[in-house]
Amino acid sequence: MILRLSIASLFARALTVGMTILAIALSVALFLGVEKVRTGAKASFADTISGTDLIVGARSGSVQLLLYSVFRIGNATNNVTWESYQDIAARPEVDWIVPISLGDSHRQFRVMGTTQAFFDHYKYRQGRSLAVADGAIMDDLFDTVIGADVAATLGYTVGDPIIVAHGLASFTEHKDQPFRVSGILGKTGTPVDRTVIVSMEAIEAIHVDWQNGAQIPGQSTPADVIRDMELTPVAITAALIGVQSPLQTFALQRAINNYPEEPLLAILPGVALQELWGIVGIAETALLAVSAMVVVTALIGMMATIFSSLNERRREMAIFRAMGARPLTILTMLILEAMLMAAIGALLGLALLYIGLMVAQPILDTTFGLWLPIEAPTLREVWVILAVVAAGAIVSMIPAIRAYRMSVADGMMVKT
Amino acid sequence: MADPVLQICDLAYQWSGRSAFSVAVADLTIAKGESVLLLGESGSGKSTLLSLICGTILPDTGTVSIAGTNISAMGGGARDRFRAEQIGVIFQQFNLLPFGSVADNILLPLRFAPKRRKRAGDAADAATNLCSALGLPAGTMDAKATALSVGQQQRVAVARALIGHPPLIIADEPTSALDADSQAAFLDLLFAQMASHDTSLLMVSHDPRLGERFDRVIRMEDVAQIERATA
Structure with missing residues (x-):
């Protein structure tokens, strides 16, 4: 019931929540996309020459x-x-x-x-x-x-x-x-x-x-x-x-x-390729770090959204408290909400990645000769999604703890 | 005589906010099935007293006992659970979770109170029966809480307070958002429902005209000493 109410509460704030989820989705799609291009480019380069000594x-x-x-x-x-x-x-x-x-x-x-x-x-x-x-x-x-x-x-x-x-x-x-x-x-x-x-x-x-x-x-x-x-x-x-x-x-x-x-x-082509990776590796890592930062930014955006929603939701929290909810329940609800947003965002990001791949695959292939295979999500990608959800939970702790304090202080009375 | 539903003894509470403010209640007792109107102007410490009774704040000294149990001695989580089991709360207005359905709102306290849920039997049936007894149109259960009129919302709040028959109902000016006719109708419904289960009511208001319908009327200044440091 709490989960259902959390979802209903998210729906009630569809616009801001939608924006937050979209930001997370885009950042996750970017991160996974960079990763895809990176591995795809590597595989594609390594496959280009074989049998030449x-x-x-x-x-x-x-x-x-x-x-x-x-x-x-x-x-x-x-x-x-x-x-x-x-x-x-x-x-x-x-x-x-x-x-x-x-x-x-x-x-x-x-x-x-x-x-x-x-x-x-x-x-x-x-x-x-x-x-x-x-x-x-x-x-x-x-x-x-x-x-x-x-x-x-x-x-x-x-x-x-x-x-x-x-x-x-x-x-x-x-x-x-x-x-x-x-x-x-x-x-x-x-x-x-x-x-x-x-x-x-x-x-x-x-x-x-x-x-x-x-x-x-x-x-x-x-x-x-x-x-x-x-x-x-x-x-x-x-x-x-x-x-x-x-x-x-x-x-x-x-x-x-x-x-x-x-x-x-x-x-030796293999040795030269290794040398090339050595050079490209720095840029690769930088690119990956930048896209990871974008994910972090999106999550911080979510944290800001939750923070700004706290005041208008004081009444809601007071009702929960009056009905017998513990402050810990309120904390859990907010974290659950954030995890839901992060999870939906991450999955949407994965979907965006696949849509992007379908659109970009022929373009990348013809313009850069880079063939990105469309495959089922790798274990690494699953880990990325789980990490985003976990990071969402951690980031939401900050507003959740504030809500916890507020609900302890307010109790069931809200002076508005 | 059985244990009183509410008993406050030698209570003192100092609010440690920016404005020093203290409440002291020597004795306040409400018997089983009794309805009490507590009259007080706004800012007379009513809200603080209600918070003390509900256990969301703790007295510095003295005891608050609900149905024979001293809630001041309980841990925070147990106190919250106890509140859910024993007390139905009705606010002034905006009682309902706007994103939930009427059913969600009515069943919410049962989520935190397993014994009360057991008492309610089939919770959905109980909620439907309460709604019809309170004169809410059929099919209200699935409606969004915000789709109802203010008067209807207050009746949903009553249904939520009454479900599972908690021994004590606390109502904080529940009629202040209603016009005179609706006020009377609202109280009729409330009293009718409470009579059937011998429920006690502590209602706070600033309106002395409501007094004649209650077993007892007490004034805030008679039961509580309020001190305010003029900072």
Whole structure:
């Protein structure tokens, strides 16, 4: 009966109580959302590359190399010459090697030049290989294979023409050498979905008439002429390497890092990822702390609401007292009320999270390649909700103790 | 003679607020089934006296006995329970929990008083019977307390005080919010219900015209010495 009366009392103050619950719900949704994005991002990043033992690029930072070679975030500061690439490829430890050439774009997507070996050796999510969903892997010089998101966003189908732009976010286009979509890859949840893949030779081909980053005025070599040209790359951006035996990984890494002809850097993707977490970890913790503070703020807001309601509820408490309720009962009622508000708020927050996930999932996936799975609440989330209810109870102790004192002092008489 | 329902002996109470204020009652006794009107102006210490009788405040010296039990000797929780068992309280107005139904309000004291609940038998039936005896329209039980008129609310308050037949009813100016006709009707209903269970009534008022309906009329100044320090 007390619980029912508490609920009735909450309903009677529907507006303020509703606002309080909404504030708690939003804060809990934010907190759980941050947590979801955090774990989702981690899982998604970790799933992006698998089976690659070393990544080689021009000497810079290991995190930077990982970011631009695998995640297409940021840019390479320098290239690796084709001679160095061939030197490394010829080493006995190397089982396979895939060159990558970046730097051009198509609309908002990056263009990556590579070889057939990329489709054979690039693995994601515990060893899965890329699969062509439609069409075939490029055959002609001006053929391209596009990722699932590229096709979905731009509405491309096999056979459509593509014009590649020079550089990123650039207005100068390689208009003279249009490409044709030969294949569309299946969805992977990795940056490959947002990549336009062409052959290494194609990257050279579209730059035939270019020098120092600009088109030579008036010069335009017809595509058929280019096809007959020798299109050996001058440089590559990075290379993915698989070694013969895992034991050789470190030896090869050391050899590449000490390569005398050119300053190079070889990294282990897993180690670089760990390093990346180390950097992101601080921001992650800060974000989590901020969202936790938002939850605390909402609970303090609830405390303020209860406080301000005390005066107008003096009469109510006097009636309870006159009917034989102990001051402790009044204290319990107020805490119960707060816990109800916190619980409803937390559950509503969880519901908001799921609604938010349903809305944001495709958007996050297409814009950031971040796939947040919609699953049943984890044990951690259940704990968060319980913690919010417990914190609500603790916070409400302060006004409840005041109500207790008031009801002891007032007894059943209220002088209004 | 059986134990009086209420007996106050040599009571003294000093209110320790900002304004020093003390009440002293040498002797006040109410017998079983007796109705007493306590007349006093506002500020004459009536509310303090009622709080002392109900045990929400404790006297510094002396005893307050309800149905033969000295409540001053009880612990706080036991005293609250005892109040719920033994005393029905009717306030001046705004007696009811606005968010509860009429039934919720009437049954509320039984929640804190298991013996009284037992005495009431089927509590919902008892409440319905009281409501009809008090002239409340059928179907009032499920209505929101605030949906009723002031006169109806006071009758619900009476039903709440009477349910489970506590030996003593304390009423603090229950008719002051009602007009003269409603006052008379209200008292008729109250007395009729109390007569059937030999219930005692202590009603506080400033209106001496009500006196003729009570067994006994006492004046606040006759039973209590009030002292006020003029600060």
